[in-house]
Amino acid sequence: MSDIFRFDPLTLPPECDALRGEVRGFIAEERASGRWRGESDFASSHSPDFSGRLGARGWIGMTWPKKYGGRERSFLERYVVTEELLAAGAPVGAHWVADRQSGPLILRFGNDSQRQDILPRITRGECFFCIGMSEPDSGSDLASIRTKAVPVEGGWELNGRKIWTSNAHKAHFMICLCRTESVDAGDRHKGLSQLIVDLKSPGISIRPIKNLAGAEHFNEVLFESVFVPGDRMIGQPGDGWKQVTSELGYERSGPERFLSSFRLVVEFMRRIGTSPDPRDAEAIGRVLAHLATLRRMSLSVAGMLQKGETVNLEAAVVKDLGTNLEKEIPEIIRLVARRGRSPNHSDMMEEALAYTVLNAPSFTIRGGTREILRGIVARGLGLR
């Protein structure tokens, strides 16, 4: 029974240390140049310039084959680069989805012309993607989507509506999950396909949706008789569900699933100084014990992914625990930080606390809700 989950211990190989040093050097240079000062969350930034500089270092698509612009580095090396960037609050938002999800998907299931056309541009930090899965009537129940592509001369005609699409207004392409066959009552997962949609195509309208924090990150995307060339189908028509679910381990276990409130912790520590009072120390220690545990778990999953193992269950564990922690951090810190406000409050901390409190509701929704994740874990326990 204790074998339900596997979290093999992992020691990062030595090449990761050297790489970590390089990334820290790069971040220090970037900081010194004053180009950015630290974002709270992978989703909160969009800086094509930064993505370009990162691409020039070879740190986007770094695990992919050289012939597609990659550097053939290990998945663990990629882990080190991304965790360093996230911890520093680097503005990774522009290329994030392409690097984590869309590129690997195209590499694995796409055809060679897609790979040659798109992957090198992603690695240079010039080509950004968004994920078109959710629809107004389809959230957790993703298989119920209605956006539809029908075959036409030379390709597909796409009609429908996507919603909550992060960065659609700033991305070049969307990977759109759509129906290419009508619903088979016996198997709802049949007949779903993934198309690479050029967001400049005629018939697409993109409307940003302001979130409760006042920012415009996600969008509604409307497709009205949009033509998608036939060679933009990823894999075979009908393979969409299999492809979508095959990448969940990567999407759910990474450091972005427990570091979204990290900047708040750092700024709070800056404020309390090097000899904090016991309550402040306790708050920091509590958070730190969780962060340290989650990083171990997340790294362990990365190690198993590197070995090609299936880790969807473990990834769900990491994401549920990690996103809960992301929500708990502002709750822990506000209780101590709000005791008697002093005039020399660090503005950075106030800003990070405000950002985190306001954005916390999204942490346990985006990328699969808490309830859906716990359902996956319950299935792993043999309960369903």
Place this chain on the structure above:
Amino acid sequence: MSDSLVQEVAGKLFADLVPPKLVNDAEAGDFPAALWQAVNDAGFPDALAAAETPGSLAGVPDAAAILREAGRHAAPLPLAETMLARWLLAGAGITAPDAPLTIAPAERAGGLLLHRAGKGWRLAGRAAGLPWGKQSSGIVAIVDGRVALLAPKAADLRPGRSLAGEPRDDLSVDAEVEVKPAAAGVDAALVYRLGALSRAVMMAGALEAVLVLTVQYANDRVQFGRPIGKFQAIQQQLALLAENVAAAGVVASAAVEAASGQGDLAFAVAVAKARVGEAAGKVAEIAHQVHGAIGFTHEHRLHHLTRRLWSWRDEFGVESEWQQELGRLAAARGADGLWPLLTGW
């Protein structure tokens, strides 16, 4: 033996020899002498002391594997205490009595002093909550880098019990003792950390057992015509329970690794005791909710595990104590030292 083999052997021994009745009898005051004999014959109490270099922590992985199984089966013995005591005595070159032992102090604020008396030494002072004090054959104290062996008869022990019904006695002493310098690098702070590590590992084992029991119960208990495990409300709670068990297991193992020389022991133990202690509270709460009234009975064995979780999480430093230590340790490195600290352990 490899850790997993040690774990297998220990798991089998405890599974065979620790029925619920034995736990109940021990809690009622009967020391399980036959169980102790079997455990002693298997060499378990010497797992730490077996290391060739005095004071070496090379035995930690084996000791931890045994203690995890002891925790899983709620084995009512001073096993962690005897392991630590024998390791201290071996490091100091004092012959260990071949019997259950305990260590003092088991709390951070040590109220024990050693002072010279003629040619020898006297140990004087108080220590609260001494595990298995009266049922041990020797109390091993570590004070100012010195190890002392005290006969329980020479001390005043006021009996007490933990939430799990395990002996936790208050010690008051002023007696002559055998004293030797501790092995290099060994001091009271290290022993306290190892005590905390032992509790983290025992809790990790007990937590895994609670998960098994609770999932099993959810599959067996039928209400409204189906197993309660089919209700989504129960599934969601069990998922949270399982996630906490997984986290506790990972972090306890990481601390064991660090203690046996592959990392920062102070940091890793503080993280483990704080995190596993939190998991213990959450898991026990959910497990009891899922078990309903039957789990609240003395008859059902769930409480053998949950009462141990509730007592072990408080021993060798409650979560808040380790959280404070962690917070101070992190703050001392400054805000920008936090990330290197996290990636460096």
